[in-house]
Amino acid sequence: MRDNTLKYLLVLPAIVVVFATAIWPLIEAARLSFTVGRLNRPGSLDQYLGWENYAWAFFEEPAFWNSVWVTAIYTILTVALTTILALGLALLLAPGGRLRSGAQTLLILPFAMSPALIGVSFRFMFNPEFGLFDAFFGALIPPLADVSWLADPNLAFAVVVMADVWGWIPFLTLVLIGGLASVPRDTIEAAQVDGASGWRVFRDVTLPQLGPVLAVVIILKSIFSLKTFDQVFMLTNGGPGTATQTLSHYIYFNGMKYGQIGYSASVAWLMVIPMIFLTYAYAKFVFRKV
Amino acid sequence: MSIAPMPEPETFGRNPKRGLSGRQKKRIAEFVQVALILIAIFVMLVPIIWIFLAAFKTHVDVYQLKLFFTPTFENFGTVFDDPYRLGEKLFNSTIVALVTVVFAIPIATLAAYSFSRFTLRGETLMLVIILATQFVPAVVIILPFFVMFRDIGLLDTRLGLILVNLAIVMPFAIWMIKGFIDGIPMDTEEAAMVDGSSRLQVIRNIVLPMAAPGLLTSAIFCFIIAWNEFLFALILTNKNAVTLPIGLALFKGEEGDLWNLLSAAGIIIMAPMFVLALMIRKYFVQGMTMGAVR
Numbered sequence: 344m345r346d347n348t349l350k351y352l353l354v355l356p357a358i359v360v361v362f363a364t365a366i367w368p369l370i371e372a373a374r375l376s377f378t379v380g381r382l383n384r385p386g387s388l389d390q391y392l393g394w395e396n397y398a399w400a401f402f403e404e405p406a407f408w409n410s411v412w413v414t415a416i417y418t419i420l421t422v423a424l425t426t427i428l429a430l431g432l433a434l435l436l437a438p439g440g441r442l443r444s445g446a447q448t449l450l451i452l453p454f455a456m457s458p459a460l461i462g463v464s465f466r467f468m469f470n471p472e473f474g475l476f477d478a479f480f481g482a483l484i485p486p487l488a489d490v491s492w493l494a495d496p497n498l499a500f501a502v503v504v505m506a507d508v509w510g511w512i513p514f515l516t517l518v519l520i521g522g523l524a525s526v527p528r529d530t531i532e533a534a535q536v537d538g539a540s541g542w543r544v545f546r547d548v549t550l551p552q553l554g555p556v557l558a559v560v561i562i563l564k565s566i567f568s569l570k571t572f573d574q575v576f577m578l579t580n581g582g583p584g585t586a587t588q589t590l591s592h593y594i595y596f597n598g599m600k601y602g603q604i605g606y607s608a609s610v611a612w613l614m615v616i617p618m619i620f621l622t623y624a625y626a627k628f629v630f631r632k633v
Numbered sequence: 634m635s636i637a638p639m640p641e642p643e644t645f646g647r648n649p650k651r652g653l654s655g656r657q658k659k660r661i662a663e664f665v666q667v668a669l670i671l672i673a674i675f676v677m678l679v680p681i682i683w684i685f686l687a688a689f690k691t692h693v694d695v696y697q698l699k700l701f702f703t704p705t706f707e708n709f710g711t712v713f714d715d716p717y718r719l720g721e722k723l724f725n726s727t728i729v730a731l732v733t734v735v736f737a738i739p740i741a742t743l744a745a746y747s748f749s750r751f752t753l754r755g756e757t758l759m760l761v762i763i764l765a766t767q768f769v770p771a772v773v774i775i776l777p778f779f780v781m782f783r784d785i786g787l788l789d790t791r792l793g794l795i796l797v798n799l800a801i802v803m804p805f806a807i808w809m810i811k812g813f814i815d816g817i818p819m820d821t822e823e824a825a826m827v828d829g830s831s832r833l834q835v836i837r838n839i840v841l842p843m844a845a846p847g848l849l850t851s852a853i854f855c856f857i858i859a860w861n862e863f864l865f866a867l868i869l870t871n872k873n874a875v876t877l878p879i880g881l882a883l884f885k886g887e888e889g890d891l892w893n894l895l896s897a898a899g900i901i902i903m904a905p906m907f908v909l910a911l912m913i914r915k916y917f918v919q920g921m922t923m924g925a926v927r
Contacts, residue, residue, distance in 0.1 A: 346751065349747075349832055350747045350751035351747075353743040354743070354748065354759065356744070357741060357744030357763075357803065358744070360799055360803050361762065361763055361766055361803055364797060364799050364800030364803070368774040368776070369773065369774070371777035371781075372773050375776065382780075388780065435666055435673070442670060443670065446670055446673070446674050448914060449674060450677065451907075451911060451914045451917060452678070453680075455861075455903065455906040455909070455910035456681070456906070457860070457863065457877075457902055458861065459861075459863045459878040459881060460878065460881065460902055463895060464680045464681075464899065467683065467684070467687070467892055467896075468679075468680055468683065473695070473698050478698055509676075509677075512677075514918075514921060517917060517918050518918050518921075559922060569770070572771070572772065573863040576867070591772045595772055598776055599868055604779075604780060608773075608776050608777075611772055611773040611776060614773065615769060615773060618765075618769060618770065619765070621768065622765045622768045625764070626764055626765075629764060630757070
C-alpha cells in the first residue's frame with residue numbers, strides 16, 4: 344500500500360475514537376443545552392426552548408453564580424499556592440544528591456493516589472475528634488482547637504484547597520525540577536561570581552529561563568482546578584450548604600440528582616468556553632517544545 | 634554540589650553578616666534546606682502513612698489519635714466480606730482499566746507512528762483537537778453518554794465504562810507514544826525499506842520492538858489514569874460495574890464513616906498504583922504534560 348493512503352488509514356481509528364468519545368458528546372451536550380431535557384420526562388430531550396436554560400442560569404439561579412464564584416476563588420488560590428510552593432520545593436530538590444533524589448521519588452506517591460481517595464483521607468485528617476491535622480492545627484492555633492473544620496463554610500473551603508494543593512504540589516514540583524535542569528548552570532555560576540545574591544540570581548537568571556515551563560505549569564493547573572470534582576465530592580460534597588460547590592459539582596448535581604440534563608448541559612457548555620482559551624494557550628507551548 | 638566552596642568576597646552583598654565566614658554561612662544554608670526538605674517529605678507522607686496505620690487498627694483504636702496500637706489484619710478480611718464485597722469492585726476496576734489500555738495502546742500507536750513519520754493534511758489541527766479533548770471537563774462528556782447508555786442498556790456495565798474511559802486515556806496515549814517514536818532514529822526503517830520491506834512490516838519488525846519500553850510506559854500510565862477515574866464510574870454505575878474509587882462510598886455506616894475499613898480499602902486502591910508509578914517515574918512529567926515538558 345502506498346504511504347500516502349496508509350498514513351491516513353493509520354490515524355483513522357484514533358480519530359474515530361476521539362470523535363466518538365469527545366467530539367460527539369460535546370456536540371450532543373450543546374444540543375441538549377437547548378432542550379427542556381428532563382431525565383424523567385420522555386420526549387423532553389427533543390423539546391427545544393432556545394436559550395432559556397442559559398438565561399435561567401444567568402438571571403434566575405444564584406446557585407449558579409455561587410458555583411462560578413467558588414470555582415474562581417478555588418482556581419486562583421490553588422493555582423497560586425501550588426505553583427509557589429512547588430517552585431520553592433523544586434529549587435530545594437533540584438541540586439540532586441541522595442536525600443533530594445529520594446525526596447523526588449517519594450513525590451510520585453501522592454500523585455498516583457486517586458483524587459477521590461485524597462478527598463477521603465483529608466476528611467479523615469480533619470475529623471474533629473480523631474483527625475491528625477485537626478489536632479495539629481488546634482495545638483498550633485488555639486482558637487481552632489474546638490472547631491469542626493468541615494462544618495464551617497470558610498474552613499471547609501480551606502480544607503478543600505489544602506487537599507488539592509497537597510495532591511498537586513508533587514507533580515508540579517517534578518515538572519519544575521525538569522525545567523530547572525534546563526537552566527544553564529554556567530549562567531548561574533557567572534552571576535554568582537559577579538557577586539549577585541541568591542535572590543538576585545533567582546529573580547534575574549533562573550526565573551526568566553524558567554518562564555515557559557512555569558507558564559505550562561500554570562495553564563495545566565488552571566485547567567485541572569477549573570474541572571475539580573472528585574476531591575470535592577468525597578470531602579465535602581459541596582457543603583456545608585453550597586460553600587464548596589464547584590461548577591463541576593453543580594453540573595453533576597443538577598444533571599444527575601435533579602435530572603435536569605438540559606439545564607446542566609448549558610452550564611457545562613459555559614464551562615467549556617474558558618477551557619478553549621486555556622487549551623489554545625497550552626497548545627502553543629506544546630508545539631514550541633519548551 | 635561539586636563546586637569548591639568559594640571564599641565570599643567581603644565587599645559584595647548589601648549587608649554582610651559580620652562574624653560568619655562564607656563556609657559557615659553555606660553550612661547553615663544547607664542545614665536550613667535539609668530541614669525544609671524533611672518537613673516537606675513529612676507533610677507529603679503524613680496523610681498516606683495515617684491511612685496505612687488506620688487500616689491496621691481495630692474499630693476502637695481508629696477513633697482515637699493513637700500512634701501505638703496492636704495491629705490487626707481483620708479489616709482486610711472484612712472489606713472483602715458481605716456486605717462490602719470489595720473483591721467485585723477490585724475485579725471491575727482491573728478489567729475496566731486493563732481492557733481500556735488494551736484498546737487504547739494499539740490504536741494510539743498506529744496514529745502516533747503516522748503523526749511522527751508523515752506529514753498529514755490538517756495534522757496540527759488534529760493534534761490540537763486530540764490535546765483539547767483531554768481538557769474538556771469530564772462532566773460535559775458524561776451527560777450525553779448517560780442518556781445514550783440509558784437508552785441502549787449500557788448503564789452499569791463494564792463495557793460502557795471502558796468506552797468512556799477511552800475518552801480520557803486516548804489523548805495521553807497518542808501524545809506520549811508520539812514522543813517515544815519521535816525519539817527513534819529513522820535510518821533503520823529506511824534501510825529496511827530499501828531492502829524491500831513494506832511499511833507495515835517495518836512497523837511490526839522494527840518500530841514496535843524499539844518502541845516497546847515506551848509503549849509499556851504509556852500503558853502503565855493509562856492504566857493508572859483509568860484505575861483512578863471517578864466521575865464516569867460514579868454516574869454510570871450503581872451496582873454491577875462499580876469500581877474501587879466508587880466503592881469507597883460503601884463504608885459510610887449509620888454512625889458515620891468506618892475509617893478502619895475505608896483505610897483498608899484505600900490501601901487496596903493505592904498500593905498497586907504506587908508500585909506502577911514508581912516503575913515509570915522518569916516519564917511521569919512528560920506524560921502528564923503531553924510532551925510540553927520533557
